[in-house]
Structures are given as C-alpha cells and as structure tokens.
Amino acid sequence: MSRAVTLDDAIGALEQAFMDYNRGDIALGGRLMAPCGKPGDTSLVLPATHIRKQYYGFKQATTFSENAGRGLPTVLSQYFLYSNVTGQPRAVMDFMEMTSIKTGVAAAIAARHLARPDTRVVGIIGSGVLSRPVLAAICRVMKIERVNIFDLNPRQARVFATYAQEVLDVECLVAESSRGCVRDAQIVCTCTTSRKPVLDGDDLSPGCHINAMGSYNLDMQELDEKTVNRADRIVTDVPRDTLNASGDLACLANKDVVAALDRIMSGEIPGRKSEKDITIYESVGFSVLDMALALFAHEACLSKGFGQDVAFSSRDSEQ
Amino acid sequence: MSRAVTLDDAIGALEQAFMDYNRGDIALGGRLMAPCGKPGDTSLVLPATHIRKQYYGFKQATTFSENAGRGLPTVLSQYFLYSNVTGQPRAVMDFMEMTSIKTGVAAAIAARHLARPDTRVVGIIGSGVLSRPVLAAICRVMKIERVNIFDLNPRQARVFATYAQEVLDVECLVAESSRGCVRDAQIVCTCTTSRKPVLDGDDLSPGCHINAMGSYNLDMQELDEKTVNRADRIVTDVPRDTLNASGDLACLANKDVVAALDRIMSGEIPGRKSEKDITIYESVGFSVLDMALALFAHEACLSKGFGQDVAFSSRDSEQ
Numbered sequence: 001m002s003r004a005v006t007l008d009d010a011i012g013a014l015e016q017a018f019m020d021y022n023r024g025d026i027a028l029g030g031r032l033m034a035p036c037g038k039p040g041d042t043s044l045v046l047p048a049t050h051i052r053k054q055y056y057g058f059k060q061a062t063t064f065s066e067n068a069g070r071g072l073p074t075v076l077s078q079y080f081l082y083s084n085v086t087g088q089p090r091a092v093m094d095f096m097e098m099t100s101i102k103t104g105v106a107a108a109i110a111a112r113h114l115a116r117p118d119t120r121v122v123g124i125i126g127s128g129v130l131s132r133p134v135l136a137a138i139c140r141v142m143k144i145e146r147v148n149i150f151d152l153n154p155r156q157a158r159v160f161a162t163y164a165q166e167v168l169d170v171e172c173l174v175a176e177s178s179r180g181c182v183r184d185a186q187i188v189c190t191c192t193t194s195r196k197p198v199l200d201g202d203d204l205s206p207g208c209h210i211n212a213m214g215s216y217n218l219d220m221q222e223l224d225e226k227t228v229n230r231a232d233r234i235v236t237d238v239p240r241d242t243l244n245a246s247g248d249l250a251c252l253a254n255k256d257v258v259a260a261l262d263r264i265m266s267g268e269i270p271g272r273k274s275e276k277d278i279t280i281y282e283s284v285g286f287s288v289l290d291m292a293l294a295l296f297a298h299e300a301c302l303s304k305g306f307g308q309d310v311a312f313s314s315r316d317s318e319q
Numbered sequence: 320m321s322r323a324v325t326l327d328d329a330i331g332a333l334e335q336a337f338m339d340y341n342r343g344d345i346a347l348g349g350r351l352m353a354p355c356g357k358p359g360d361t362s363l364v365l366p367a368t369h370i371r372k373q374y375y376g377f378k379q380a381t382t383f384s385e386n387a388g389r390g391l392p393t394v395l396s397q398y399f400l401y402s403n404v405t406g407q408p409r410a411v412m413d414f415m416e417m418t419s420i421k422t423g424v425a426a427a428i429a430a431r432h433l434a435r436p437d438t439r440v441v442g443i444i445g446s447g448v449l450s451r452p453v454l455a456a457i458c459r460v461m462k463i464e465r466v467n468i469f470d471l472n473p474r475q476a477r478v479f480a481t482y483a484q485e486v487l488d489v490e491c492l493v494a495e496s497s498r499g500c501v502r503d504a505q506i507v508c509t510c511t512t513s514r515k516p517v518l519d520g521d522d523l524s525p526g527c528h529i530n531a532m533g534s535y536n537l538d539m540q541e542l543d544e545k546t547v548n549r550a551d552r553i554v555t556d557v558p559r560d561t562l563n564a565s566g567d568l569a570c571l572a573n574k575d576v577v578a579a580l581d582r583i584m585s586g587e588i589p590g591r592k593s594e595k596d597i598t599i600y601e602s603v604g605f606s607v608l609d610m611a612l613a614l615f616a617h618e619a620c621l622s623k624g625f626g627q628d629v630a631f632s633s634r635d636s637e638q
Contacts, residue, residue, distance in 0.1 A: 027354075029351075029353035029354070029362075030351055030352075030353055031351070032348075032349055032350070032351035032364055032366070033349075034348035034349055034366040034368075034375075034377070035346075035348070035368070036366075036368050036375040036401070036403055036406070037375070037403055037404070037406065041406070043348075043366065043375065043377075043401075043406070045351055045364050045366075045377070047351070047353040047355075047362065047364075049353075049354070049355050056353075056355040056356070056362065058353070058362075058364070058379075060377075060399065062401065062406030063406075064404075064405055064406040067405055067406070070405065072405055072407070076405075076406045076407060076408075078399075078408060080379065080397075080399075082355070082362075082381065084355055084356055085356070085383075086383055086386055086389065086391055086395075087355070087356065087360070087362070087381030087382075087383040087386070087395045088391070088395060089395075089397060092411055
C-alpha cells in the first residue's frame with residue numbers, strides 16, 4: 001500500500017484526521033484483545049468509523065513473540081475497510097509498513113505542534129522499525145540539521161546512520177550513550193520495546209520535546225519518573241486510554257498536564273508556553289489514524305489505478 | 320466458498336467442531352460489538368482459535384437495517400483466517416452463505432441428538448434465509464417425510480414449498496397458521512426475526528424438539544413462556560452466553576434444565592429422557608462453528624485447487 005502514498009500525503013492525511021476526530025467526523029470504536037498463538041501472544045482488533053466519508057473499518061494486529069527467531073516480524077497487521085452505508089467490504093490491505101508510517105508521522109505532527117520551532121537536532125534512542133519513519137517525517141515538517149542515534153546494538157545504529165545520511169541527507173552522530181544522544185537535542189524520540197527507562201530526565205536540555213513511541217502497555221516503560229514529572233505538557237491521542245495503556249505515565253503526579261493532541265492542534269488547549277517548557281507526546285496507537293491512512297491509500301489506489309497490493313477494492317455504488 | 324463444501328461435509332465438520340470444543344481443541348475468543356452505519360446498525364467481530372490445527376481467525380458480521388430497501392442483504396459477513404503459529408494471514412472469505420449453512424447444520428445436529436428418532440414431520444415458522452439450510456440439513460440426518468411451512472407472507476411460503484418438493488424431494492404443506500404448522504411436527508424450527516412469540520406452547524405435541532434459531536439478542540423472542548417452561552431440556556452452545564443473548568430464555572423459571580450441546584453429545588449430560596420430553600435448542604451463534612467451517616472450506620480449497628472465492632489463501636510453511 002505504501003507505494004500509493006507519499007510521506008507528504010501521509011502527513012496531510014493524518015493532520016486532517018486529528019481535525020476530523022476533533023470535529024466528530026471520525027469516531028473511535030472499542031477494542032478487542034484476543035489470545036492466540038503461545039501464552040502472551042495476542043490479536044488486537046481496532047475499529048473506527050469515518051462518518052464524513054462513510055467508511056468504517058478495523059485494523060487487526062498480531063504479536064507473535066517467537067517470530068523473531070523465524071526471521072518474521074513480531075507484529076503483523078492488516079486493515080479491513082467497509083462501506084459505512086451498506087457494510088459491504090471495500091478493501092483488505094497489508095498494514096505493517098503503513099502502521100510504522102502512521103506512528104512516525106503522528107510523532108512528527110506532535111513535534112510540529114509542540115517542539116521549539118528552532119529545533120535543529122533530533123536524538124533517537126532505538127534504531128528499530130519506528131526510527132526511520134519518525135526521522136523521515138520530522139525532516140519533512142521541521143528544518144533538521146543533525147540526528148543523534150543511540151542503540152545498545154552499535155552495528156544497527158550505524159546502519160541507521162547510513163540511512164539518515166544517504167536517504168534523508170541529514171548528518172548523523174552515532175552516540176555512545178543515551179546521555180550523548182539526548183543532551184543537545186531539541187526533540188528526543190524513544191523507539192524501543194523497553195521495560196525500563198532508556199533515558200535520564202536530568203540529561204534533557206530545557207525546551208526539549210519528547211516523543212515516547214515504544215510503550216504500548218503497562219509493563220513497558222521508556223521514560224523515567226524525572227522526565228515525566230518535569231513535563232509542562234504531556235499530550236496523547238486519547239488521554240484516558242493512554243493513562244491506562246502506557247507504563248511511562250504510571251508515575252505521573254499531576255494529571256492536569258495531560259491533554260489531547262487534537263485539542264492542542266485546534267487551539268482549544270495551549271501546548272508549549274515557553275522556550276524552556278518540557279513537552280511529551282506519549283503514543284500508544286490511535287485507531288482514528290489507521291482508518292484515515294487506510295482510507296487515503298484506498299482512495300489513492302482507486303484514483304491512480306493501483307491494485308497490486310489490494311486483495312479486493314471497489315467503489316461504493318451508493319456513494 | 321460454499322461450492323468447496325457439501326452439506327454432508329459441513330455436518331461432519333461441525334459435529335467434529337462440537338467435540339473439538341468439548342476437548343479444548345477449539346477455544347472461543349471474546350466478542351467486539353462496534354457501532355457503524357445508522358444508529359442500531361452494528362459490526363460484530365467473533366474470534367476463535369483452532370488449537371489442534373494451529374489456526375486462529377474471526378468472523379466480522381455487519382447488520383445494516385436499511386439494506387433491505389436497497390435489495391442488499393441486511394447481514395453481511397466475512398471470515399479471516401490466520402496461522403496460529405506465526406499470525407500470518409491465510410484466507411479471506413465471504414461468509415454469508417456459510418453462516419446460513421452453519422446455523423442450519425448446527426440445528427440439525429441438535430435435532431439428531433435431541434429429537435425423537437422416529438421424527439417424520441418438521442414444522443418451520445418463517446421461510447427466510449435460515450429455513451432452507453435447516454431443512455436441507457435435517458433431511459440429511461433424519462428420515463423426514465413431510466415439512467409444514469408457515470409464513471406471514473404466503474407467497475414466500477409457497478416458494479419455500481417448491482424448494483422443499485423440487486430440491487429436497489420432501490412433501491411440503493403450506494400451513495395457514497402457526498398452530499397448523501407445529502401441531503403434528505416432532506421437530507419445530509423458528510426461523511424469524513420476531514420480537515414476540517411466533518407459536519403457542521399449548522399447540523406443541525408431546526415429545527417435540529424445537530430449534531429456536533432467530534433470536535440473537537434480548538429484544539428478540541420467538542418462543543412463548545409456556546414453551547420455555549414446558550421444556551425438560553434446553554440446550555445451547557454456551558449456556559451462560561445464551562442466557563444473556565436471547566430474549567427467548569428471559570422467562571425461564573428453572574435454569575437447571577439448560578445444558579451445553581457439546582456435553583450432551585459427549586454423553587456427560589443426558590439429553591432426552593423420554594418420548595414425551597419437550598426439548599429446545601436455543602441458537603444465538605457460536606464462533607467455534609464459524610472457525611471450524613471456515614477452516615474446512617480453506618482446506619478443501621487448497622486440496623481441490625479451488626481459489627475463485629478466496630481473496631488470498633496459502634499454505635503455512637511451518638505446518
């Protein structure tokens with residue numbers, strides 16, 4: 001699917017999706033977590049409805065932890081799109097790469113609205129699957145001069161550095177510590193699957209914006225208590241859900257700093273108030289964005305005549 | 320998909336599925352009901368895992384009430400099948416016709432295990448989508464000589480009668496009342512979407528078995544209080560779920576008569592104890608059967624080289 005959608009397309013589609021959600025034009029469904037595979041493996045179903053465009057759909061994402069040993073991705077996902085007029089199926093699409101793009105773009109949108117406008121340096125901890133799309137997307141929305149990368153696996157960090165330099169044309173410093181990665185960065189992205197903090201809040205420079213992208217359940221944690229309680233503003237997609245879904249915010253003393261990103265974007269709630277504010281975007285997955293990106297890809301495939309990645313895809317005769 | 324599976328195949332596969340469920344070889348997932356379309360329209364996701372055969376999957380079924388006015392089915396459904404080893408997708412299939420077959424076959428299996436062995440007459444109330452597969456399946460498992468059909472729409476009842484006579488080679492009487500339909504029947508099937516009783520318990524003959532197939536939420540009701548409280552044995556797929564899912568059983572005084580069909584089939588719990596017992600199979604949908612039938616169809620498609628109804632379908636290299 002990703003061949004049908006450029007990064008700029010995705011940024012535009014997801015900025016629009018936050019605004020559609022803010023106005024009630026896209027609605028969140030519930031979520032279903034079902035066991036499958038070995039104990040601990042799961043299937044997650046995440047529905048949403050695009051009321052304005054008259055589609056509904058859901059993402060199905062599986063986590064099979066033993067896949068790593070098979071050379072397969074641990075997380076697999078697909079998107080299923082339906083007419084919201086008749087319930088007829090409209091498209092089935094592989095959604096693995098699109099999910100990474102969505103997560104990276106959402107973090108870039110958060111950075112655009114919360115980071116210091118004079119940001120030039122990004123620090124990224126963890127050079128896995130999320131690191132490339134988040135840097136690529138941030139580079140489309142801000143003027144980035146250098147990225148610092150830190151990974152416990154230095155070889156993987158060097159591969160990332162080559163990508164940053166060759167593909168994105170951004171200077172890249174392979175840091176030897178978390179501290180070296182974050183201390184001169186105005187935006188810090190944590191892209192790990194860690195169960196304990198990957199940075200020390202004392203290392204952050206004043207005015208830093210953090211995209212905490214890896215923790216999506218209460219057992220996972222990338223930020224330490226100092227970082228969380230230094231924050232002047234913490235934004236999430238759906239605050240109540242995020243407080244129950246990320247281990248990062250379990251230690252949060254003052255819940256009043258938490259706000260929904262769409263309400264910052266619409267101007268209802270202030271985001272950054274000074275150059276020295278610490279801001280955090282805590283990302284746990286937002287099915288509104290999956291829906292919007294799947295629908296954008298579907299419409300792009302129809303208009304461009306693409307079909308090779310789409311199992312079935314058809315126009316809605318009623319619409 | 321239904322071209323890949325004969326009715327006898329489906330009967331064998333679903334008898335096996337009840338036994339697999341009884342032994343813990345197929346596990347039920349939860350269920351997710353999401354709003355879509357107009358108020359009252361829904362999307363239902365029903366997962367299950369075939370532990371022995373190493374597949375998991377889910378059915379997605381939509382109810383769009385205004386579809387009838389468009390000449391489209393009100394209920395649409397698809398099945399999504401995955402490897403339970405890796406989470407990789409294995410098949411997507413349209414599941415509308417398969418759902419009707421499943422429901423009809425499950426009722427026939429219940430009748431085989433609960434109705435009087437000397438049953439010769441079946442009464443069917445409601446000549447809609449469920450009436451044909453249930454009669455066809457009962458005729459495969461019992462020696463039926465006549466069917467009585469009653470429908471508020473006599474024209475539709477006559478179309479059903481032609482089907483029964485021409486396709487199934489069974490004599491068919493178009494009854495002028497519910498009473499005329501059920502009074503000499505040893506098996507009665509209610510196949511309506513009614514919100515109030517469609518038969519009078521006093522009209523049932525002693526020894527009758529009833530397949531109550533239409534009610535799948537608390538607002539729907541086909542059986543009257545007399546029928547329910549006359550019953551010596553009521554079987555369902557998952558008793559606790561059924562008691563919360565069907566309006567038929569809201570009036571039940573003695574919950575001890577309720578038992579799971581798989582436990583009757585395995586001999587753990589007695590079913591019919593005498594020729595005069597009234598028995599009821601209350602059917603609200605059982606995702607274990609959807610899984611088993613989808614997997615049977617998938618395997619049949621692979622072994623027969625069929626592919627025309629399958630959007631994507633592949634063997635699991637690990638299995």
